[in-house]
Amino acid sequence: MSDKEKQSLVDLPLSGGSLPLGEVFLKEVFTAKPESDPTGKTAHDPGAKLDAGKRLPWVVKYGFRHALAEVVTIGTAGAYKYTKYGWKDVPDAKARYLEAFERHMEKYFVKDEVIDPETKGHHVAAAVWNLLAWLEFDLTGGGE
Numbered sequence: 001m002s003d004k005e006k007q008s009l010v011d012l013p014l015s016g017g018s019l020p021l022g023e024v025f026l027k028e029v030f031t032a033k034p035e036s037d038p039t040g041k042t043a044h045d046p047g048a049k050l051d052a053g054k055r056l057p058w059v060v061k062y063g064f065r066h067a068l069a070e071v072v073t074i075g076t077a078g079a080y081k082y083t084k085y086g087w088k089d090v091p092d093a094k095a096r097y098l099e100a101f102e103r104h105m106e107k108y109f110v111k112d113e114v115i116d117p118e119t120k121g122h123h124v125a126a127a128v129w130n131l132l133a134w135l136e137f138d139l140t141g142g143g144e
Helices: 003-007 057-063 065-081 093-109 123-140
Strands: 011-014 017-020
Touching: 057 065, 065 123, 093 123
Parallel strands: none
Antiparallel strands: 011 017
């Protein structure tokens, strides 16, 4: 992707700032467009809401609420076992979290073990947590 194409991608608002998308999302979905109402109303029409084309975080948060709650349980267990944000300082973190992801997936798919006997959490939730840690480092340039 060229620099010009990358510049055309919008920064999605996150709490505490924004995260440049790079090539993560489809360019066609998140390109800078004028705000509009999905029902065709103008900005000054009664009942207008200029939210067409905006992110839909609740679709993910609500749609995956049980899975995300299990990942939160895994993260909470890790925070109590170690420290809240100590995972960010692990040497060679990206490689190690990717290996941990794979170990949990192997336990689940190869060994048919759903619950991790050590944490009492779901192996796939632990795998997702490790992949989220890897993704966080990949997006922020850390974990080397």
